Amino acid sequence: MLGACRTGITALxxxxxxxxxxxxxxxAMGVLSAVAGLSMAPVPPRVPLATRWRTATAAAFALSLPLLWTDGLAVLYAFVTVLGVAYAPHLITVFGATEPAVPPTRLAEAMAFATSALVGGQALAIADAGRLAESYGPAAALACADGEPTPYVRGAGGTLPARVPTGSPRTGGS
Structure with missing residues (x-):
């Protein structure tokens, strides 16, 4: 989700x-993400990791939805900054779930594997979302982050593709 979302934001x-x-x-997304990550420290251990993971995932999904209809830079900053609140808690929970799943002697290896899996997953998402952004515009990449990519039809006043061909004047909205 993070990779596809970042691709959509870049295309936008x-x-x-x-x-x-x-x-x-x-x-801007990273700032609030860091604050949210630091706020995870006082969460009591009695709150199950599965509950934390579901909450962070649901928050990331819900907070990324407004990006599908964002059409201005100021609004983009606002939505993305708020969206950041979901990412660090999600990552912290993923690593927190890894620790009890492996013997202590294999923890470093397991954390390295989890990190590699996260980076690899983001790379795949970025590649797929990038193709969607190039073909259908930023909203398609952002929809991929939300799990439901749908192409748009460009019409009068419609969404522009991520790239405007070189030499073409920029058209549509402001």
């Missing part, structure tokens, strides 16, 4: 004519 900043802002938008 490009469509908005501000590809130079993609890194700053991702950084």
């Amino acid at each position: 900043t490009e469509r908005l004519g501000r590809p130079d802002r993609a890194g700053l938008v991702h950084a």
